[in-house]
Amino acid sequence: MTQPAASAHEDAPTSTAKAAADKEGSGVRRPLAGWGDVRTLSLLGVLAVLVAVGGITAPDEFLKTSNLQLILTQASVIGVVTVGMTFVITSGGIDLSVGAMVALASVWATTVATQDFGFAGILFTAVVVGVGCGLVNGLLIAYGRMVPFIATLAMLASARGLALQITGGTTQIVTVGSVLDLGARDSYVLGIPPLVLIFAAVTVIGWLLLNRTTFGRRTVAVGGNAEAARLAGIDVRRQRLYLYLLSGLCCGIAAFMLIVLAGSGQNTNGNLYELDAIAAAIIGGTLLSGGRGTIVGSVLGVLVFTTITNIFALNNLETAVQQIAKGAIIVAAVLVQRRSPHGDA
């Protein structure tokens, strides 16, 4: 605690030197911190435009409280998955198995045997299945030296297969009242659905983890330059293992949320979540090549996509059009990213 004071004292050797240092400081600081702010602001702008578009095209429905609650609830499930994905991508990896992990966790947690254990049994199983899949991914990638793309692609295939095996293709209805109640309007806190609160909590914890802890700093270091991180004494493999565990954990939580939302577990749950989560992280400003990630950006990315889907649905537009619009947004965001100041390294 004495160090900041000491350095503050030393900060003033001569006033001219200090002024020069400050000038240089502000000159170089801006591209580092400032660009992220610009991007966040522009995403907020996009979101504002979307809200305006929604309000104009569907004035009766869009701004209703119930519709806004719906948008946020829908954003919550994929949002939690995206927070985990953001960590993985920041470390230079990728997790293609998130959708399949959500599916497997949601059906495993809704088997008759599991439901016998009630609320806790469902929550516990969903989380453990997610973490277990993440552990397999992490071990294969970190210690089996498999490419993340391949390892998680294999997990995608086998987790989906196992989910189908468990259900036999049927929908497993949830009969545990306390779980279903969590999705009911009665349990809203000050008008906010509990699932949205879970999403908010995951977001805050994710932000703190990435920006305020050694874990986050190491994640960024591994993604920015794994060799430099290794030579600086960081245990790169263990870090990678933890990151895929984290992604699995987020998928387990998301699976539980999906069970609450749908009142059932299905092997088709979480279809194409991997693409939605990657897209949201990328348009939010996380570098696909690793080394830079933003939780706030990812959450905004998720909200942008969910809002678009909602507006299109309210205006009875086909899903085909929605998907074209999504594709266009991804391209636009990546083009903006390429014009950003960190492309010049």
Added chain:
Amino acid sequence: MAPLPPLLTMSGITKSFPGVRALDGVDLDVQAGEVHCLLGQNGAGKSTLIKVLAGAHQPDGGEITWQGEPVTLGSPIAAMRLGIATIYQELDLIEGLSVAENVFLGHEPTSAGFVVHGSAARTATAELLKRLGHSEIDPARLVGELSAAQQQIVSMARALSHDVRLIVMDEPSAALDPEEVDNLFRIVGDLTGEGVAVIYISHRLEEIRRIGDRVTVLKEGRSVADGLPAKSTPTHEVVALMTGRNVEYVFPERPKAGFAEGREPVLRVEGLTRRREFAPVDLELRPGEIVGLAGLVGSGRSEILETVYGARKPDGGRVLVDGTPLRPGSVRAAVRAGIGLAPEERKAQGLLMLESVSSNVSISTLSRFARAGWLDRRTERAAAHQAVRELSLRPDNPDAAISTLSGGNQQKAVLARWLLRGCKVLLLDEPTRGVDIGARAELYTVIRRLADEGLAVLLVSSEVPEVLGLADRVLVLREGTVVHTADARELDEHRVLDLVMEGSPTS
């Protein structure tokens, strides 16, 4: 020499890259049927020269004539059409293609615009391989499955698949075993017998004596001697031509000889070895000492450093810090014991280029600024600031993006990382690479000061004057073996170059 016009003459060739004058007036003439050797230290301009000759770089000035006619080598294809083929040190073969496909890459035998599959190219390739004395290589095999020596033969077959008059070979023997070298020389003899000229680049003087006809010496982008007789020019004369530089470095003053003798060694290396990289090496490093490893590229210098650091796993031997052996092949064990490394490739191996100076400095010390994983970013930043200030890093701002700093200041950030951690042994691999002359002197001062404060430093540099000027003791390496150890004051540049090229251990 011969009354014939030379096959190739290059005169007054110049070539600049941003900030560097790579070639500053090179003259070279090559006769048909001769082996012309090119000698020079690292950075003397050999690579740039052969790239000009291969059409890969365009010279800024000078003239090239080919069989008496002035020519421009505007592209690799233009050079190839004249009959100039280059075999680079880093073989440029495609591992996923077959031998025959590699040999005829870019000029596949075609019929009506379609690549003729199979037999034609394979037969022609088998023919070429036979001529090179390697008919055992199957033209249908994938290049990636071949040994380094066999790949080199394929590279040569590719050169011969054109109507070639001049072959440039960049250190062809570096990856070869002795008997493979003999075969290489036999091939070179056959080629010159057919009237093909060979430009041969090698650091090994005895090879040049064996097969060379004439020698051209490059130094700092100029040809300082051309057309010397390869067999009769005395070694010391060649070495003298290669050295004798214009730029004088300023080195900080050393403590007096033997100052560290009474001290307990902080680092001991016992019989450390890696197959095919370096023979067992013993080493002691005392606090306050700077020990230098001198040798050519590929002599095992960086490999030794990285093995001491645990970044490569040794095949034998051990590393002890303060008498305690380290777990072999573990960087974390080395770092925990108090070793730090400033790696050779600063950007690729040392720095997080997207991050600030502060993040780069604190990365090895993070847990010190954290409670239960929670970072205290103010103390972290302040400590990083303190460390970079001690090394007078500029700008004096821990939040500056590391990518905006000059090479010298980036290197200081790497040193600050280990200073902050408080390490006992510092391993420096090419600490002044990419650092301009003015900033070098400052880095030298910093390194010596760290040693004076009790750090033990192990230094690797391809610049012999740097090792001699900065280190207290020097180990001279040749092809993975320590051939000489001496006090830096007892050595000079000529002596070291003699040792690294001839390898004759005296004393």
